[in-house]
Amino acid sequence: MVDVTRTGTGVVASGVRRTFGPVEAVRGIDLTARPGEVTALVGPNGAGKTTLLLVLATLLVPDAGQVRVAGWDPVTEPDEVRARMGWSPDVFGLYDNLTAREYLELFGEAYRLGRVRSRARAAELLEQTRLVEHADRPVHTMSRGQKQRLGMARALVHEPEVLLLDEPASGLDPRSRVELRELLREQARLGAAVVVSSHLLGDLEQVADRVVFVDGGATVGEHRIDELPAGTQLRPWRIRALDTDLLLGSLERHAYDVDGVTPAGVDVRLANDEAAAALLTGLVHDGVPVVSMQPVGGALEAAYLQLTEEDR
């Protein structure tokens, strides 16, 4: 159990439970998100990620468990939490008839920034989320990615020290995803505790400092991203060579099982990094013109697959 004391910073949740009628959506999630770090919340659909975020965002009372957001209790001190926390839900609506600027100014005032400060923040955020040219157009003319960015800007309007983002990258084009990653890193650099749930594991691996795996409503693992547990499973690697036949011949000679041959390369399953290094040495020794050799799906994906595999 995590020690839940008023740290004044970050997110600490322990033993959170919440049922909806007969459905036990969350049955024991622990999560720590430190200031200055991006914490990824990863798990299959229905694992309880959104419910947990709703509890953290002062919208739901948990049945059990202790929660502190920015050092305050979201159940008994919601206003304190709201002043310091920004939240962007997975699905949200915008006021169609407002312009992006009006929308952000509205939320500035709703966060009690005052009119002058709200106006300034709106201008800053429009710049930051590349929405300046759409600033004075009605929201309903914006693309999905632009709307998503506007939602992100709304969550940032009062410069929160805790940022809770539920699937912020869904529906974003590749460029917007890169920008989202930069924005999250920037928030962490400024000292915010960022919690982000997503299924885009490749993106998360590049942006997150830590990862919390949830499955079936409970935390099943909490790791630093650079210390992900080495899988006990075989992991797929993809090898590309100038001469595919030569590559396949060499693999056969060394008795490796070939998973598949695609234009992108030849896939084999390897136990760990040592096995990969040994294979590469062997291939080079055989004179195979290897162009590239890399794991398929990153460490986070491997760890995720393993965790959900065990659950099955």
Place this chain on the structure above:
Amino acid sequence: MTAAGIATVARQEFRLRIRAGRWKGLLAVFFAVLLGFTVLLRGSLANVTDDDLPFTGTVLYGGLMLFVLGLALLVVPALAAQSVNGDRERGTLATLQVTRLSAAEITLGKFVAAWGTALVFLALTSPLVAYAMTQDGVPLGRVVVVTLVLALLLGTVCAVSLWLSSVLTRTTTSGVLAYLSVFAMTVGTLIVFGLVTAVTSETVDQTFRNDCSQAPPGSSCEEVVTFATTRARTDRTWWLLAPNPFVVLADAAPQLPQEEPARDGTEPGVRARDLDPLGQIGRLVRDLRVPPIEADDGGAVPGFEVEGAGQDDGAPVWPTGLAVNVALAAGALVLTARRLRTPTRQLPRGQRVA
């Protein structure tokens, strides 16, 4: 709770309403209907009565206000009946709830916006009211009181509709129920009053005294005849009718004076008071409060007692009715704010948080 917070929400709601666009047409239709009504009523008065007759203003104003109330009751429920659940459906409620705006600020902001819009409809009647005032028999005090009461009554409709939108998940359901609640207040109170009065009417012995001195000798003449009869006790059931918006409005309008100062060209006996539609309804419901005259056992009056006849008007009904309406509005707003409070412990069936 702060005024600035309420204003933030109200401004936003107004802005959305104005930009939604339909309101211009609605206002135009509303005014056109009122104008048509006024022209027809004025025309009919010119035909029925001698055109020299004063007090056309009294009839015109009274009729117009009752009509405005009826028409507004058809429009106003729609102003708030989808306010909360509509936002929930569009996914814009939760993002507002996690701001520092309190549930009370969101509730009152939405209420102010809906009520303010209702008052815009009311303001449309001002040119027609001004016209009625140029005719005889519309004291300014009466206009002030009637306008205030109308505003309060429309506020009640807004508050109740808003509450329905916070309780019910589907916008269509809350819309239908908002209109049903208006129906209950107008027609429903009338039906309940009628039925309850009928059920609670009591049987009493009535005495009738014959004058046997004139009877031919030998004929059977009883001095005192007693028989059972039923009588309605509206003095016990009048309050069922009191919350009716039309009753409140009509009764709250200050009664015109009993005696008109003598005027040239006025037929004797014709007073604005007798022609006033508001005053007539007011006197009707005040009479309901007067208990029947109990027959004096010692010396029963000859003939039947007529309930309330020859008596002064009963006490005003509108304070009770207006109090019920204001209490309903306040209760609705408190319950709405409670619904909007987060974090929530219980979620209604089929309702998402965000």
